[in-house]
Amino acid sequence: MSQYAKKRFLVIDDQPQARDALRTIAQTIGAFAVEFATNYQDAIYRIRNNVPDIILCDYVLGEGRSGQQLLEELRRFNLLADESIFMMVTGEQSYEQVVSAVELVPDDYIIKPFSPDKLVLRLDRIMAKKEFFKEYYQEKRKKEYAAALAILEAQRNSEAGRPYRFEILRQRAEVLLNSGDSEGAEQAYRGILENYEFPWARAGVARSLHRQNKLSEARSEIDRVVASTPHFFDAADLKANICMAQGEHAEAQQILDDVAKKTPRNYQRKRLLAEAATLNGDTETACAIMADVVANDTMPGAVTPEDRLALARSQVDANDLISAEKSLVGLKESEMQNLDLDAQASYAALLAISSPGRGKPRFAGLRPAMMSAQLATNSRLDILRSALALGDHELADHQAKALLEGEEAKRSFGAMRKQYALHGREQDFRNIQKRVALKRIHHDEAPKPGA
């Protein structure tokens, strides 16, 4: 009996004839259990309910979606174990260009038409590879990074690992990045680049540098990638993120706007675009995009309270306080209870402006925490705006100081200055800036402990 007899197959294709063709091929190689998914949503639903062993997914899924987007979303929601096989089926050679560039790749892709024999040959190899990496996958899933790295290190020098040399190096770099060792990850990606100029490895260098807050270096690396591989959309996202960190919000928005047009159903990218638009002061775009995300990202659990906060933020920016209030009070009680401090602070700050009667007491109740806790940049900006509006100078100045001292100072600078100007406090903002700068100089000049 074929080793594929016991495997559960899922065929994803929006064309009935092509689905039948794929099923025929799967049955010819011995498969009994072959399920169908006719579109993107259906595929996610089926995979969520019962993860198949082998997914054969057409690259073109209709309705502006692609198999590549599906793969990215499955990985993002952790719906696809490393042990499952994801095989992209494509009539287009252009997919090869995608695979050679991007960071997130399927186990393999196969070009139509193909014979059952060829599919078996490809699947056999993937099975052998999965078997080789079996123990590594287990440690990776448990986030046991040191153990995962130790396995890869041993495999890297083994005879059996020779056919998987690049895969081992690639996995190693990813684990280093995920474990928070961004210097190690940078070195690992640079090592791969010594072999060949792979766009995904160059993007990995940029990502590692971004994590180290080496922004101009990160920028020049990612510029190279985006210029040479325009179809590598994640690289464009990364570039936009780096631009935002550098305070270049107009450029970030432009980049994301261009890519989002090519991937109209990628809501993750739209969220990023809304963020860039917000920072860029383009409230109209931010409002429209977030409304689209909240209404149309139908993936279960995809629309989070943070999305509703982002929508409300853009509505407050646009001075549409009625809509903002509606977005905020639309949050369910159960969601409210699970908000972390960042989200609670943003919620209270935005509500204090859009619905002062309800919002102010809540905002006041959180004030002690806002004066002492470590908070995310967006939350600090929300608090800063409300504190300025309510005349609470101490609270506003505390947020401004924390933001200017933090690693994301450039990202938030424009928005801060704008808010202070709105309330006629430009000079006060400049004074805070000066104090932070002086403190930094003293800090840099102070002798290092033990030196």
Added chain:
Amino acid sequence: MHTLLDVLASGVHDAKNQLFVAESLITAAETQYGVELGEARYAIEAAATRLSRTLAAYTLLREDAQPAITPVIVADLCAEVGLDQKKHLAAAGIELSQSCSVVDEWPLDRDLVTDMLNNAIQNAGRHARSRVHLDARLDAGWLVFSVEDDGPGFATLPPACGTGLTVAHRLAFLHRRQERDGSLHLSNGASLGGARFELRLP
């Protein structure tokens, strides 16, 4: 958006989808009636390959052409070329033998190199008396693929350069790594006595 390339790519894409449906129907018929229709399937795949090759030629000859380089297990690539060609050559009374001494992965454009080797073997098969040999090995930091036959060899050297060869030269050249370019070499008098096709990749 609608450049000539888009129009061509979309047409080729649709045609290949149709060919895939046709091949799966043949596969179903083979199972149902217990017959072997390998040559029919080969003809369909050859038609699809021909379409792809035309599109690839158009793309590669453009100035901004970029190969899609991924790390490829060389032995796997050879096995796949063997699977594509062996039965068909056997039907014509020609034996395809293979040797591959490369264990590691190598960065190359899998689809285009596969197609180039398929093409070289098909050419060799047309002129061979009884044997074609595919070899892959490392030579001083280069990956070397060769296809040899026991036919009469090229009538002239270098042979008249048709579209296929022009594209092959271009593809070899596009494989660039650490300041070294790939290249293509055609010669006579190889170990089997006939023509020799050699692709060197950095």
